[in-house]
Amino acid sequence: MGKIDLKESSVTIRETRLGSITGFNGSAKELVTCAHAGTLKDCSRKFSQCMGCNAGHAFCQLSMIRDAVVVNHAPIGCAGDFFGFNFTYRVEQMKRNLPSTIGRYFSTCIEEKDTVFGAAKKLEDTVREAYKRTKPNAIFVTTSCASGIIGEDVDAITEDLSKELGIPVISCSCEGFRSKIWTTGFDAAYHSILRKLVKPPRKKTNKVNIANFWGSHIFDEFLKRLGYEAQYIVPFSTVAELEYISEATATIHICPSLSTYLGAALEQEYGVKEVKSPPAYGIEGTDIWMREIGKVLDREEEIEKIIKEEHERVLPKLAEYREKLKGKTAYVTAGAAHGHAIIAMLRELGLNVQGAAIFHHDPLYDNKDKTSDALAQVVNIYGDIKHYNVCNKQAYELVNILNRVKPDLMIARHGGMTMWGAKLGIPTLLIGDEQFGFGYQGVLNYASRIVETIDNKEFVSNLAKHSTMPYTKWWLDQDPFTFLGGNTNVENY
Amino acid sequence: MSKIIEQPRFSCALGAQQTVVAIKRGVPILHSGPGCSNKISSLIGQGEGYAGGNTIPCTNATETDVVFGGEKKLKDVIDGAFKVIDADLYVVLTGCTSDIVGDDVGSVTTEYQEKDKPIVYVETGGFKSNNYVSHSTVVNAIIDQYVDKFKNNEGVKKGLVNVFATVPYQDPYWSGNLEEIKRVLEGIGLEVNILFGNESKGIEEWKTIPNAEFNIVASSWAGLDIAEHLKNKYKTPYVHFPYLPIGAIATSKFLRQVGELRHLDKAKVEDFIKKEEEKFYFHIEKTADFMLEFRYGLPRRFYSILDASYSLGFSKFLLNELGILPGKQFIVDDTPEQYKEAIIKEFDNISEFRSAEVEFNVDAGSVQIEIEKEPQENRSLILGSGWDRDLATNLNADLLIVSVPVTYRLVLNCGYAGYNGGLRAIEDIYDRVLNTYR
Numbered sequence: 001m002g003k004i005d006l007k008e009s010s011v012t013i014r015e016t017r018l019g020s021i022t023g024f025n026g027s028a029k030e031l032v033t034c035a036h037a038g039t040l041k042d043c044s045r046k047f048s049q050c051m052g053c054n055a056g057h058a059f060c061q062l063s064m065i066r067d068a069v070v071v072n073h074a075p076i077g078c079a080g081d082f083f084g085f086n087f088t089y090r091v092e093q094m095k096r097n098l099p100s101t102i103g104r105y106f107s108t109c110i111e112e113k114d115t116v117f118g119a120a121k122k123l124e125d126t127v128r129e130a131y132k133r134t135k136p137n138a139i140f141v142t143t144s145c146a147s148g149i150i151g152e153d154v155d156a157i158t159e160d161l162s163k164e165l166g167i168p169v170i171s172c173s174c175e176g177f178r179s180k181i182w183t184t185g186f187d188a189a190y191h192s193i194l195r196k197l198v199k200p201p202r203k204k205t206n207k208v209n210i211a212n213f214w215g216s217h218i219f220d221e222f223l224k225r226l227g228y229e230a231q232y233i234v235p236f237s238t239v240a241e242l243e244y245i246s247e248a249t250a251t252i253h254i255c256p257s258l259s260t261y262l263g264a265a266l267e268q269e270y271g272v273k274e275v276k277s278p279p280a281y282g283i284e285g286t287d288i289w290m291r292e293i294g295k296v297l298d299r300e301e302e303i304e305k306i307i308k309e310e311h312e313r314v315l316p317k318l319a320e321y322r323e324k325l326k327g328k329t330a331y332v333t334a335g336a337a338h339g340h341a342i343i344a345m346l347r348e349l350g351l352n353v354q355g356a357a358i359f360h361h362d363p364l365y366d367n368k369d370k371t372s373d374a375l376a377q378v379v380n381i382y383g384d385i386k387h388y389n390v391c392n393k394q395a396y397e398l399v400n401i402l403n404r405v406k407p408d409l410m411i412a413r414h415g416g417m418t419m420w421g422a423k424l425g426i427p428t429l430l431i432g433d434e435q436f437g438f439g440y441q442g443v444l445n446y447a448s449r450i451v452e453t454i455d456n457k458e459f460v461s462n463l464a465k466h467s468t469m470p471y472t473k474w475w476l477d478q479d480p481f482t483f484l485g486g487n488t489n490v491e492n493y
Numbered sequence: 494m495s496k497i498i499e500q501p502r503f504s505c506a507l508g509a510q511q512t513v514v515a516i517k518r519g520v521p522i523l524h525s526g527p528g529c530s531n532k533i534s535s536l537i538g539q540g541e542g543y544a545g546g547n548t549i550p551c552t553n554a555t556e557t558d559v560v561f562g563g564e565k566k567l568k569d570v571i572d573g574a575f576k577v578i579d580a581d582l583y584v585v586l587t588g589c590t591s592d593i594v595g596d597d598v599g600s601v602t603t604e605y606q607e608k609d610k611p612i613v614y615v616e617t618g619g620f621k622s623n624n625y626v627s628h629s630t631v632v633n634a635i636i637d638q639y640v641d642k643f644k645n646n647e648g649v650k651k652g653l654v655n656v657f658a659t660v661p662y663q664d665p666y667w668s669g670n671l672e673e674i675k676r677v678l679e680g681i682g683l684e685v686n687i688l689f690g691n692e693s694k695g696i697e698e699w700k701t702i703p704n705a706e707f708n709i710v711a712s713s714w715a716g717l718d719i720a721e722h723l724k725n726k727y728k729t730p731y732v733h734f735p736y737l738p739i740g741a742i743a744t745s746k747f748l749r750q751v752g753e754l755r756h757l758d759k760a761k762v763e764d765f766i767k768k769e770e771e772k773f774y775f776h777i778e779k780t781a782d783f784m785l786e787f788r789y790g791l792p793r794r795f796y797s798i799l800d801a802s803y804s805l806g807f808s809k810f811l812l813n814e815l816g817i818l819p820g821k822q823f824i825v826d827d828t829p830e831q832y833k834e835a836i837i838k839e840f841d842n843i844s845e846f847r848s849a850e851v852e853f854n855v856d857a858g859s860v861q862i863e864i865e866k867e868p869q870e871n872r873s874l875i876l877g878s879g880w881d882r883d884l885a886t887n888l889n890a891d892l893l894i895v896s897v898p899v900t901y902r903l904v905l906n907c908g909y910a911g912y913n914g915g916l917r918a919i920e921d922i923y924d925r926v927l928n929t930y931r
Contacts, residue, residue, distance in 0.1 A: 109497060
């Protein structure tokens with residue numbers, strides 16, 4: 001686990017780089033203790049359901065750079081996610097008052113003969129055609145299982161094309177089989193941006209990088225008050241903006257699962273300070289985060305003022321919500337860092353979090369700083385979570401658990417999971433915008449949606465009455481971790 | 494020039510996972526990379542269904558499996574699937590990783606088949622073909638490896654037909670379309686194995702495939718491989734209607750073709766057609782004044798960016814029943830060479846008086862550039878996909894989303910096939926037209 005090496009053509013996967021895992025069953029405290037001691041072991045499942053891959057997550061970050069295009073060097077099926085990201089791209093353009101533009105994405109359509117004779121020529125033709133059609137300022141070439149196994153030298157091809165076309169043509173190595181942890185795809189995207197786009201700073205600016213998906217712009221006013229300017233990256237940036245993210249004063253993370261590779265690399269290479277506290281979710285978590293911002297941006301006094309103002313504004317309302325939510329139980333399923341955020345928020349609101357199924361776990365991030373561990377912080381502030389399960393989107397385990405636990409509320413932060421709550425008649429909430437729950441106001445935002453969701457039983461109870469269940473009765477009677485091997489802490493729900 | 498695709502409108506060979514999902518209580522088991530299923534679902538899988546989407550078992554290939562092979566892992570996942578997933582039919586489908594590395598999926602699966610487990614395997618590595626083609630490959634594999642075991646000696650059942658009309662999920666309206674096609678065929682006295690979706694009796698129905706008196710293919714080319722296969726295997730003859738029948742003219746023609754070729758009771762066929770046409774034209778007559786009088790503009794020309802079956806079906810319908818004239822038609826389904834001539838011929842004779850120009854091109858991005866260059870003299874209707882919104886806006890054209898990706902529409906039982914589908918198409922087209930006025 002050395003420092004980040006931007007000379008490598010592909011990013012080292014999280015399993016190797018961070019020791020990240022996808023299987024664990026025990027308590028949150030045990031997980032954190034093992035992780036910090038470096039003794040965490042992954043366990044594999046004998047039965048598994050389809051997950052997500054690197055390529056989709058790399059594409060997620062590359063597909064909305066406003067003047068770049070993406071060429072996917074793959075069979076046509078890998079391009080199945082083009083439209084979904086194009087849809088997001090366009091919806092978010094509307095929100096930002098940008099003109100409606102279609103995402104320009106191309107597939108090289110690798111076919112059977114290409115797996116025998118190679119597809120280099122095809123890749124060159126596609127990149128040239130993409131250039132001709134769109135005149136972009138950069139072209140990213142994402143790889144696939146097929147291009148990886150047949151051994152295409154995408155890096156060399158893109159180098160040559162860069163020279164030929166006079167714009168950066170950048171390879172992004174994100175073969176689906178490379179990593180069990182699909183968030184490695186984010187790292188792959190950032191690696192390619194850092195390696196080939198980002199330039200050394202010309203000067204330092206008062207900009208602060210907000211590494212995010214495409215969430216709402218909640219930092220504008222806040223940073224303005226502190227004398228800084230928010231710069232939301234990577235989606236909706238331009239190539240020219242990305243070239244100088246090195247000039248920013250600091251980088252803020254919305255979701256460390258997304259962007260700590262980027263944050264750590266910018267600090268290591270260009271001295272852009274990474275805000276290392278876990279993102280601001282929950283009151284105490286927000287206090288901690290605010291104080292670090294104060295330090296990093298040298299605005300400690302002003303931050304104390306804001307904390308005081310916000311406490312006065314938010315805490316009385318929070319008390320009302322706590323009263324309403326008293327005694328309610330919840331179950332969480334989500335990606336790692338954002339899952340920790342949701343858990344913090346629920347417990348801040350006084351809900352009893354009966355358990356969580358979280359998609360993976362990074363023991364420590366690239367900055368190797370223990371204070372960045374959001375789960376450790378949740379355990380510190382609110383105490384242990386007894387049933388903490390690391391489970392990479394395995395719906396069968398989730399259904400089994402929900403069927404036993406029957407919480408008053410399920411919160412999911414990934415498509416395809418909510419229906420299992422609803423089918424069992426459990427009010428279920430999914431909030432897409434990571435920024436929605438951020439900071440002091442975020443706690444209130446979430447609280448109001450939770451109260452509304454728990455109150456709204458009509459739809460789920462009717463759906464539960466009429467739903468089918470593709471899982472066997474046998475399975476629902478088994479221990480939920482029957483297929484999870486190599487774990488000593490199996491405890492029945 | 495290589496074949497490249499901007500704006501994909503179909504999936505790879507593994508896309509046939511949706512063919513399995515469309516079978517009642519059928520479940521695919523993927524021996525593939527971890528992201529394949531998700532990517533397929535996101536393009537052609539609106540709605541998870543019974544055991545699609547995130548329920549689909551998958552070996553989630555890793556680097557180790559690519560280096561050392563993944564047969565053991567596949568065995569584990571199959572074992573688990575039988576225990577955990579409550580299904581009637583399990584279909585193992587391979588992805589690129591397994592097919593390039595050369596895992597022997599056949600020998601893994603055969604073990605279960607020998608124990609009479611309801612399981613089938615097919616090599617569907619993404620690079621091998623697309624989902625229009627592999628739909629047939631998968632159906633044929635189910636017939637050979639599963640259905641055939643239950644072949645009884647009762648022989649041909651008079652009046653029983655198997656219908657292959659559309660590729661489920663690739664056709665976003667497959668459910669509604671199949672429902673209507675079953676309804677009209679029952680109307681002329683046939684017993685229909687529709688095989689997919691709610692109107693099918695699931696795997697019990699599949700078991701009677703060999704007993705059919707004949708098969709019906711209502712599609713330009715996808716599905717013909719199944720009918721050919723059944724002809725070779727069980728000597729079942731088939732009737733081929735070369736596009737999706739939309740509206741009264743096409744549906745009546747379809748029913749008469751089936752009736753005549755298979756010598757069905759003519760009176761019964763004509764009686765049903767008469768009743769259906771009366772209903773259909775009652776509505777058309779009712780709205781004829783609107784179509785003739787509406788002064789603020791209705792589309793007078795159409796372009797389609799669709800698969801062959803829909804392209805022909807809609808072209809004939811729009812011209813002959815609504816009087817909208819064909820512009821150039823673009824077929825984006827990677828039609829195999831051997832079928833192109835017949836399709837072009839159909840466009841040559843699109844009506845008694847007219848022919849239409851057609852181009853085969855999978856790269857819809859370049860199709861859009863071509864359409865934008867066309868002189869825009871009057872209001873156009875575009876039959877395309879979610880990708881075509883800006884194109885429609887730029888041309889001030891109306892857009893009906895017929896092809897995947899359909900993201901801007903939510904599809905339940907909407908279908909455009911048959912008499913009812915034709916009416917629905919008219920409602921949907923003019924709904925969009927009228928909606929442009931504030």
